Amino acid sequence: MALYRHEPWSLLNQLSNELIRLHDQRTDGDGSLATADWVPPVDIREEEGRYLLCADLPGVEPKDIDISMENGVLSIQGSRYSEEKSEPAPGFKRVERSRGRFYRRFTLPDTADADRIAASSKNGVLEISIPKQEKLQPRRIEVQS
Template sequence: MTMSRYEPWSLLNQLQRELERSFEGGRPGTDTAATAEWTPAVDIKEEADRYILWADLPGVSPDSIDITMENGILTLKGERQTEATARREGLKRVERVHGSFYRRFSLPDTADAEGISARCSNGILEISIPKKAAIQPKKITVTGEG
């Protein structure tokens, strides 16, 4: 008997990814969430001077992570390598997914694309997105006679 994980929401999640892709201007044949085997969990926090994004990427080499920023869209993609076939033989249940992943995030206008940095530690990818310096009003002194 083969054991498999029951996921009643998988079709709904696939539909949601397809809708997100269509609204983000994705084109058929390109890397999209629809072609990704899995989607990493992500937390996003806003601080006074930056946004922080944490993605769970256990088992993913930092060399296989690709982060790009274009037209206000931050794209995160990469791949978790499949384990050797010999090691997978005899497994009764497999829940850890392998293969490519893909996520896209629309950034607010306040995000400073030039200052984005990323680091990966203990399977957690941290992306720091600084905010642009706020434009402060300038006081103009009026001079004149009398």
């Protein structure tokens, strides 16, 4: 039989931390809320000389995507809209595809080179290449006598 240490406040602490984290993710740098109607799925991969971020953005034109980098945080935002009509289109039984504004933020590691970030979009997939900084060679410091 295994012993289990019961911590009655751990779930409450986890909930509190998660709420704080969600609030921090949804606020811009100026404290205003960053709202989103949908959240695109994102894959992040670390390669030898770069980090590669791939976001599924089908139906989003590259001109409708805004990518910015500030204080080590990469922000991706934009919009996907469809034709809006005052009445529902005939024949639709279900509408599941999201439309409207999207917003994602990612904290980059210190090894990321913010000056060389590049982005491209092809077939509804946004690829953001974040190069790693060149490794600094250790420097030997001679002690003067």
